[in-house]
Amino acid sequence: MIEIRHLSKTFGRKPAIDDVSFVAEDGRVTGFLGPNGAGKSTTMRTALALVRPDRGQALIDGENFARMRSPMTAVGSVLNPRSAHKSRSAYDHLCSLAQMNGIPESRVKEVMDITGIAQVAKKKAGTFSLGMSQRLSFAAALLGDPRNLILDEPVNGLDPEGVKWVREICRYYASQGRAVLLSSHLMSEVALTADDLVIIGKGKIMETTTVSHFIEEHSIDSIRVVTPQPDRLTAVVTTMAGASLQPDPRRTDLPEQARAFRITGIPLTTLADLLAREGVVMYEFRQEQVSLEDAYLALTHGEAEYRSRTPGEVPRPLASPGRGTPADGRTAIGRTAGNPMGGGR
Template sequence: MIEVEGLTKRYGEKVAVNGLTFTVRPGVVTGFLGPNGSGKSTTMRMVLGLDRPSAGAVRIDGLPYGRLQDPLRHVGALLDAKALHGGRSAFHHLLALAQSNGIPRSRVDEVLDTVGLTAVARKKARGFSLGMGQRLGIAGALLGDPRILMFDEPVNGLDPEGIHWIRTLMKSLAAQGRTVFVSSHLMSEMALTADHLVVIGQGRLLADTSMADFIRHNARSYVRVRSPQREQLLDVLRAAGTVPVEAGGGVLEVDGAAAERIGELAARHGIVLHELSPRQASLEEAFMRLTAESVEYHARAETSSGGWGDAGGGRGGGKVT
């Protein structure tokens, strides 16, 4: 378990992390989301004792990281896949980690096999692709067979097979009762992987909730309906207390009513339906809506005159990730 309490980090006048309090529990995959510059990487570094908090505390299974004996046996982390000695082979990179943490040599071969790098175990890491580097970093995180795992952008550089593999791995680790904490900008993948979400913006906690509740509370879900008896359908829906919105092309979008209820209303009044489809809001839509006021870096779209127009406003300021 990871417990974050009142965690704050300042760089001069810049507040990168501002009073964060949350708990990452075992048995589920917890996604860590936030716009660029929101403080996610800084938070993860403080969890691992790489940065010192200005205020607050982090406990890993009840202890600060610095007080853990054999830390790789307690927590494994992938924060930067490039943080390795390029002149060492994959095998010797992991062997050095194992020997410094009292981990048996046999474990090196096991994790190389788990991440699919056995065939290149004796090749120097400097020749690895980005995806191979990610796999080696994940092998390092798994090396001590820890109960807690932290991954920052673990799918970077992975091909579709690799993305499916890391998704399955994280779910499997959580199913074993381990604590899995993962940060990613890839919303479609996070929607398939995470059970729980911690969302921050400008260093502050915005949400700490289940995936389902996060989407339900922060994005619109509706039912799309189309009928040749459109006017009659509108009257029936309004009489039933719903608020249908005309979406063009004869389509109505209905909030606040289940598709089953709309179908039953139509059947009761003899209305033919050509379409009745519930539309579930996406994680990306919910995330964009919740964090709209917390985005620090806005792109600007090129105008037809060749200049650059603001694509959503923006602010200056140093970047802290």
């Protein structure tokens, strides 16, 4: 069990985490979800005594990591896929970790098989792709057959088979009664893997719940209707108690006179019958579910430290005629607006 109790840490003047508390229970995968810079890594690194907190404490099976006699059997961690010495082979890297921690060499072979890197055992870690490096990090984490796993964005750089494998490893360890704490900024990934959910934004815990409860709470059914008669549609829907209608901004190849709406609070069949009876013309009529990713983004909106913008949202500097400026005064977005994806730090 991993217990995070009232952890706070400020770097310089900036609080990275502020009074963070939650428990990753045995036998469950706990998804630790938050946008970039939310404080996930700081929390995990504090639990592993790599960051000293200003306040609070983190306990693994009731013990402080820094005071553990046999840390590798208590907790395995995947923090940085490129942590192995570049000029060492994967095998030598794992052997030296095993030796330092009193783990038999036979376990090195086992974890290489489990993580699928046995074939590249003699290759230098520096030549590994990001995905292979991530597998090597996992091999190191599993060496001590740990009772707990702390995994910081473990699917980064993995191919679909690797992503599925991480999911299976997490589920397998949880099924054995161990605690798995898994960070991600992708709700879709966490929803497929985790039982419990801790959502963090700007260093503060925003929600602790279970994945199934989050799905139940946030999966709202809506009906998308496209019609050339928006006034008639609005008039019909507003007569229905509990129904509400909003314009749907996703205008995918609509005829000019058509408008798209999202309608909630009314069963699909009731609405279909009503619109047919009233003779409202429809070009499109279908049920949609708000995706979990949308619900999560709505929850953490405003909590992201680094937000990307689409090229259209980035203000264009006024074009002054000169070298490289098209003759008609247009500016080239890619050149003038920087990286439209933003995001990194």
